Amino acid sequence: MRIRHTAGLSAAVVSVVVGLPLPATAAEPAAVLYVQGSDGACTNSGPGTRAQPFCTVQAAADQALPGQTVEVAPGTYAEDLVVKRSGEPGRPITFRGGGSLLERKSFPVISSAQKQPVKMSGRHDIVFSGFNLTHFELDAVSRVELSGNWIQQPNGGIFRPAVSITGASDGVRVERSLVSLPHGGVKVGPGATGTVIAGNDFSSTFGSAVSVTDAPNTVITHNTVRYQWSVSTAIDLAGASHHATITNNVADMSVVQVSAGSTEGTVLDHNTVESPSPGYTPVYKWGGTDYLDAPQLKAATGQGAHDLNPYSMSFDFDQFPFSVPTALLDTWQPGIVVDSAGPDVPGTPAVDLFGHRPVDHPGAPDAGPSGAFRDRGAYEVVGSFKADLTVTPDSDSDPLAVRIDANPVMPTRIADYSYDFGDGTTASGPDRPVERHVYAKPGDYTVKLTATDELGATLTRQKWFSVAYTPAGYTAIAPTRVLDTREAGSRYPRLGAGETIDLDVRKPGSATLVPAGATAVVLNLTATEGTADSHLDVYPSAAARPTTSNVNFGPGQDVANLVTVPIGPDGKVVVRNNSGTVHAVADVLGYFTAAAPDRFTSLAPARLLDTRSDGTPLTGGTPRRLQIAGTGGVPAGATSAVLNVTATESASAGFVAVYPGGTARPAAGSNLNTAPGRNIANQVVVPLGADGSVELFTNAESSHLVVDVSGYYSPDGKGLFTPVTPTRLLDSRGNVTFAPFTSQRVWRVPTGASAAVVNLTATGTLGATHLTAWATGTAKPDTSNLNATPGTDVSNHATVPVSPEGTFELANHAGTTDVIADLFGYYRNQ
Known part of the structure; x- marks a missing residue:
């Protein structure tokens, strides 16, 4: 009976348990923790999402788990970072900053006031990539990778190596990084083993670029050491740093030194080390003996069989950092650097410092073993541009059209040109060294070219430039109707809420009305038969809809306003209705071109x-x-x-x-x-x-x-007109409402302008009034620019004189009102 009772009780318990909700399964940790100190939503209490990132790198580091990536946004992080957590084999904790070293100026900066190092002690399975900092300090770590970083120290005040590796560290990799002005480059201390130092650029180093003491099994390969201070040691193996590999490095005005306790099992070959003074100054110090050149070293020790010791070795870094350094020596001397590297050793990066794969150069013999064609040093010679990437206005067409001349030269045939125009659009294809692009609006842009050759090697070049409408004179024409949605059979329909018309102002019919090259057009725009309180907005085609307005109207009202608006790249302007339905009528009164005499x-x-x-x-x-x-x-x-x-x-x-x-x-x-x-x-x-x-x-x-x-x-005037994409200068709503008999100053017209073309709107008016605008610093005139009445939003086009600083005053005559001022262009005396 007890058994039966227990079974029945168990069944009852099971049924109850089944009826309860199952316990929640633990959520998988996020793959990425975000850090963005400049984000107002950031907090160091978590959760580290893109919407609510950490403020500091340290806060993210203190919560990171194996397999997670800490992604750090550009900015300066004034903190002393200490990594206190470890990853797992195959699941490292990754700290990720910027991308390519070609664009390293956008790398996040980690630098406290004391310029303390980024520290790791006793940690393992860590990757740290894409940062701008002063130095790393690693102690008793394992499987730590430092790659793609920009390690630079100010000239004076810091006397630490760029990277310090101490204690029983194992499997540390320092690769594909730029190291400049350090007091010692990478310093490996006693007890470390299996360190890989590969593909780095060491420049202006005080002391040795690579210094290894009592640290066996170190691999030093494909590094470039340049701009040494006087004659210094590029690579120094001291104590018992045996079984090392020193291959495929390039150094100028330097010495390679291997102590007697470090020669056992060490291999030195396929390096290019410049002789500071041939026949007088040693290039190698091997086992306590000086050797003037590679042939002497080979004859005595068998080392350096393929080493080369040119004199006056010159690196071509003139284009650095925005194109690939060519490192060509005396115009392609065969075997010096190009296509002459030895076989890859364990730890060799698959690509060079800038991400380029090996390129077989037709102009140089394949001097590596068995016809290998990888280059020595940190850089793969992939070619250079004959001339700078140039961006010039295309004066034969639209004012926002530019001509981009690339003219890249590579050792092999260029298979593809890829352009990023900096405005969210791209283009690519073969045989396109010259590209024409039309921008939708003026602004500052960076155009980027990537040229790829038939072997897959790439060149990257970028150019910052500014696109602006050409200052122009005015041509008046007899008023010409280009839009009337009331006409039967009109190709332009009545406008509904949120609807737009792409209005062709250049050639609305069979004849050309406004010539190509015109930067802006002057319209008289009328809203009629509207069904709701609304406004019409006018802006250049292809541009994003601005937050400005041109004609405000109510139901049944006929309201006209002058409009000066930039012409889009296709010769059109956009007319948009905000609410209800309305008919629109537009007449062209004139246009602006650079050639106009007035x-x-x-x-x-x-x-x-x-x-x-x-x-x-x-x-x-x-x-x-x-x-x-x-x-x-x-x-x-x-x-x-x-x-x-x-x-x-x-x-x-x-x-x-x-x-x-x-x-x-x-x-x-x-x-x-x-x-x-x-x-x-x-x-x-x-x-x-x-x-x-x-x-x-x-x-x-x-x-x-x-x-x-x-x-x-x-014809004898001086002011030329420059249109701008419609921009809001003032909106007093929610800020400082215009009280009766008060004025406010309006800012942000470009300095040096003589007058601004603005659209003024009165809204929320409580009593009949008028607005007057005039240049700051001059007497208030007895004129008006806009008349406002309660309950109606009223707008009016105004050409307002401005001060040299780009300001004007706006006064309200009587009733309280809010005012909006939108800029459509400005005049500047030439």
Whole structure:
């Protein structure tokens, strides 16, 4: 019965256990721990994810587990790093910084104020790669690899070797690293065994590049030692450092020294060591005896059978570090370095210091054993560029087009050219030493070329440059309609929420309207029949949509605004609607090209007309002539004027057109719209008539007009226009709202500009007001740039004089409002 009872109880227990949730399985540790000290989200309490990285390398090192990688972002880490954890055989802890040494300036820097070393004691199975630091200190470690690091010490103040290996260390590898200005390069102390020092570049070393004392079985291969201070020891085996391998190294003005206790089992061969003074100064010290050259050494000891001792060996490092050093000696002397290395020994890196595989050079005999063609030293000679990689404007086409001339020369045929243009796009293919690329927007870019030969060897070359729109003069044209979505059968449809139109402004029809090479176009853009509060944005094609706006409108409103916008590389600009649906109408008024004769002159804003002063508004259908030249600072030779026109006290809805005096009103000549009870302004760039006048016309029943001038174009002007990708300069929302009768300074127009082309928007207005803009340091004018009313977002194009520092003042007349200012370009006197 007890047995039956126990069985029943067990069954009951099992059923209960089955009903409970199973215990959670332990999560597999993340493969990568991230470190980014400049990230505001970083924390040293974990978890070390990309979204929440560690702030310091030490914090990550203290949590790293076997098989994990600590990935360190570029930046300076002012800390003394001590590695306290170990990996496992086949599962090391890896500390990873930058990539190729060709781009080492982006390596993360580990450097405390005291320039203390990165320390490891008693640790094992560690990889440390891609860092910029002053030195390593390794004690009693095993299976530790230091590779691809940039170990540099300041000139003075530090008297430590670049790498110090002490105690019973075993299997340490120091490979493919740049070591400069150390007081001793790699120093291996008593008790260490099986150290590999391979593929490194030692430059300007005080003392020995490689110093080994009482440390047997050391492999020293494919290192380059250059720029030694006077005559110094490149490689020094002291004490009982027997059974060493010294092969395929290259050194200038140096001595190789092997003590009597280190000769047993040691192999020295296939090195190129420059003789400081042939016949006078020893190149080798073997077992306590000096030898003047390799033939003497070979005759006495059998060592150095394939060593070479050239005089005045010259390294070509002029292109360093942005191309591969060629290390050619006296223009390809056969057998000195090229294709003359001996067989690979255990520990030889598969690639050179910059990642290049061996290349068989047609211009040099294969002097290695059995026709081997690997080069001696840290660098594989893969060729060089005849000339620097050049990037020049392509003046025959678009203003943002560039021509890239590579002209690489390699010992073998180039099979592929690969370009990274620095803007997220690439191109590749054979037979492309010259490449043309069009950038979507101005900016600073780095173009990178990788040339690959038929054997798989590569060259990398990169060039930083700046792309900008060409400063240009202005050409006015008769207003020409290029967009009207209201027309039946129009190829451009009514715009819905978030929808865009790619508007061709160069050749909207069969004839060319705006020539190739034009940098920007001036449009009058009207929003009509909108169904929601919204705005139209205009920006160059191929560019990312900016956070700026051009025309703000409400349901049922007809709103026009002048727009100056860069032209995209395909001759188009993008018109985008934000909300609801709306029709859009656009007229081209002019364009900017480098060859245009008319240049801009900025004026302190001045009022030319206010019909309210004499009580004579414009009446519908009757034009009124206004003299411009000879007033407000506009000279007789002016060809066009920049005016701000405001319609006020309008008796009915309608439009206002401004056009050259004495000419017929153009069909596509509307500049702004009128509405009863509203003050509506728009900037106008208008050619002047033969007598220097303009015509003012409205089809409203009547309307008062206010006209202010802010500049003019003429052949003797000095200002050339440079468009910019639309950029926000000011947004007072959430910052400092414009209170009544207050002003704020607007910054970030390029210094040296004479005037800025901006779009001003008033939003959140609490009382009727107007805004006035003028150059910092000058008197506030009695003019206006934008009229705002409560409950409506209003925008207006403005050409504003600026101070030499690139600033202007913006004043609010009455009611509280927020203001947005967007930059579309600037004028600079040439």
